[in-house]
Every structure is written in structure tokens, then in C-alpha cells.
Amino acid sequence: MVWGFVLPDSYFDRFDTPKYKAKNPVVRALIRRFVERIHGLFVAANPVERVVEIGVGEGFLSGYLSERFPDKSFTGLEPREEDLRALRAKFPRIEAKVGSVYDLSVLEPPYDLVLCCEVLEHLPDVPRALEQLGSLGARHLILTVPHEPFFMLSNLARLKNVSRLGNDPEHVNHFGKAGFRRLLETRFQVDELTTSYPWILALVRP
DSSP states (O other): OOHHHHSOHHHHTTOOSHHHHOOOHHHHHHHHHHHHHHHHHHHHTOSOSEEEEETOTTOHHHHHHHHHOTTSEEEEEESOGGGGHHHHHHOTTSEEEEOBTTBOTTSOOOOSEEEEESOGGGOSOHHHHHHHHHTTOOSEEEEEEEBTTHHHHHHHHTTOSGGGTTOOTTOOOOBOHHHHHHHHTTTSEEEEEEEETTEEEEEEEO
């Protein structure tokens, strides 16, 4: 599959987040491959009608999926109202809600699929977050985290966060593949655990 066909440069250019605005062709190739893996897990999770993404941001993932699968219903959750303005402007079909991963009462479950990508590494209480994600009644969840130590090594290679040995300041958790599986298996059955450098992706079910 040709990356540019799946996710053209024009899609990246719609976003303001620095990692998406970056013109570095290697970074974009890695993100394209990551999105392709998300797409594959999304297909594997079918049948899917209602999707919610926790930590939706500007909508990079849900926006792509909502345009590729226009017959599906998408909801996105972010902690602050101001963070949802860009999402609403770019993807008005995605229902935007303000809420915390620790309190999902604003949502209207059950959903068929929960997306939670690049969120768990930021959270001081991951077990509590997983409990909340599991409460949404979804048949499947797609969860992703940076794959360490490769994510930090990639930062070092780009001379990013050098004084922190490549660790992003907001990352309070660090996951290897085996450790991430053990964590998920405390609450979910892992159907697929794969990598897309430098990330780990999992398709799980309660």
C-alpha cells in the first residue's frame, strides 16, 4: 500500500499540532504507517457503528477514520473546551464532548469501539483510566502508547529533549511491549498486540 495514497500531505497540513505540521519525510512516513495499522485494527474490530475516541485532540485519527467510514458515528472527548474548537472546525460530523478519562459520565454508552491513542503515557493513574474505558460497554478497544526505549531514542536521534534523554516532559509512564501486555491483561483480553515504530498498538476486548 502506498503511504501517500492512504494519508496525503494535504491531510497533515490541515492540523496545527507540531508533530503533524512537521515536514520531515521520515516522521510523516512513520505516522502514515501508524495510521495504516490503526485502520487495520479498526477493520478487525468490525462490526462497528458507534466509535468514541478518548483524547481526540484535533481529530487526526478520528477525522481520518470518519472520512474513510462516513457511515459510522464518531464521538471525541477532550478535557478542555478550547481544545475542541479545532476539532469542530475540521470535522463537524464528530460529536465533541468535554470530559476526563477518569470520569466518562458525559458520554452515552454503549459504544462498539473505543479509541485511546497516545494518552496512557500521560496519566498518573492508568488502572483507574482502564477501568473507566472498560465501562463504556465496547466490544473492542484500540489502545496505543509510545514503545520504549525506541520512542526516546528516536527523540534523541532528532536532538529532541536531549537533556531528558529523549523523554517527553509530559510522559509519566513508559511501556515496553511485554509490560504493556501485562498491564492490559489485568482488565482485557488482548486480541492483537503489534508495533509500528516507535509505537505499540493493541486491539483488546473486555
